[in-house]
Amino acid sequence: MSDDLGLFADDAGEPPRRSRREAREQRAQLRRRKRRGSVTALAGLLVLLLVGGGVVYGAMQILQIGSYDDYEGAGTGEVVVEVSSGDTVSHIAQTLSKADVVASSTAFTKAAAENKQINSIQPGFYLMKSKMSGSAAVGHILSAEAKTGRIEVRGGQRLEDQLSPDGGKTPGILTKLAEATCTGDESQCTTSEQMHAAAGSADLASLGVPEWAIEGASKAEPERRLEGLIMPGIYDVKPGEPPEEVLRQVVTKSAALLEAAGLPQAADSTGRTPYELLTIASLVQSEGIERDFDKVSRVIYNRTTDPQMRLQFDSTINYPLDKPTLLTKSEDRQRPGPYNSYQNYGLPPTPISTVSKAAVTAAEKPADGTWVYFVKCYPDGTSCFATTMAEHDRYITEAQQRGAF
Structure with missing residues (x-):
């Protein structure tokens, strides 16, 4: 009987046998499934390890938040650092860290946050120490002894x-x-x-x-x-x-x-060179107080433009003698030299002191007047200005009575 549908067993009563090819393919599929299972398990384990490592790393980072390097104590030795104009606290901290004054910029900024005076630091040079704690560095840079070179x-x-x-x-x-x-x-x-x-x-x-x-x-x-x-x-x-x-x-x-202060242009309208104007300004600065600067300047112009008059300023006599006073001795006035304005005509060869901007302005723009004499006639330094010798002598007497000199 035909068994095309496979409904009957073979002579031994068993189901029909599969071909050898089918058996081999079945075994190969089984091996592939086992390998995929091993790879999947290994991948899963690796994922677990990575996730676990990430958790550990994250935990470590969380524990590090707020920590920073900091030295202990007041430090040793000497280190000169410069604070430049416009430097913020952060800039100063970086400067100190680079010079190894502090262990980290954070050590300084954290300590500085507790001291409002830190914003009063001025540009310039500061004498610090090596390996200072942040708080020690803040306290020292704010102290008077830290500022140097000024x-x-x-x-x-x-x-x-x-x-x-x-x-x-x-x-x-x-x-x-x-x-x-x-x-x-x-x-x-x-x-x-x-x-x-x-x-x-x-x-x-x-x-x-x-x-x-x-x-x-x-x-x-x-x-x-x-x-x-x-x-x-x-x-x-x-x-x-x-x-x-x-x-x-x-x-x-x-x-x-x-x-x-206006130099050299300030000299353009004066008939003087800029260096001569600077010299006039130094005489103004040395001879009077600021409220009288423009009048002193006028006396200088009046005297140095009169070919018959000498300047006769005591400040020029004392200049080469390194005396700061305006009073002179007779023997000093008789001593020859380029700064003896009792013997020489015109201006001294150089300025005789530093000059302020106010003195330069007065040298450029003297007050209007005919004065050729003046004397300190009040204890506060104010001078009295005169056109004649008789008037000048009277001011001298009054000044002595007031105790001006």
Whole structure:
């Protein structure tokens, strides 16, 4: 009977046998399923490991939040750092971190956040220590002893040391600049003698002296060449800086201040050179108080334009003697020299002091008047101005009665 439908068993009563090919294919499929299962399991394990690692890393990051490097204690040694104009607390912190004053900028900013005075830090140089804690660095940079290399120049000051009434000396600008280069390490200091030598020998143009002043300054005695060319103001000197570089920084800054005061253009309408105008301004600065500047200036113009008159200013007599007073001795007035305005006609060869902007303005625009005499006639320094000798003598008597001098 035909069994095309496979409904009957074979002679042994068993189902019909599969072909060998079918058996082989079945076994191969089974092996492939086993391999896929192993790969899937391995991939799952790897995912679990990655997820677990990510959790651990994330946990570690969370635990690190708020931590930063910080040294302990007040530090050791000396480190000079500069705070530039416009620096924020963050900028200062980065500067300190780079110099290894603090272990990290965060150590400083965190400590600074608790001190409102931190915003009062001024540009300039600060003497710090190595490896300071953030709080120690904040406290020290705000202290008076941290500020270093700063000097203040006032109107009327001179390059040279001045004799004091007690026989001592008041430091002049050059000595102060030398002192500003010093820190606790004396080997870093420039001496006053070295600063004077640089001021008297360095090329004027290389120091930053304005072109209009070079001719006049070059004719002066070495120790007088820079007189009047350093303006009043605050100057920051980097400790340990060579003297010529210190002078270059100061004179260059002063040149900009002189330009802001109107030089050299201020001289255009005066009939004087800019250097002569600077010299007049220094006489104004040395002889009177600010309220009288324009009148003192008028006396200078009236006297120096009269071919029969000498200037006769005591300040010029005392200038080469390094005396700051206006009173002179008879023997000093008889001493010959380029600054003796009792013997010489015209202006002295150089300025005799630093000048303020107000003095430059007065030199440019003197008051209207015919005065040729003046004397300090009030204790506050106010002067009385006269056209005749008789009037002048009367003011002198009144001044003595008031105790003006």
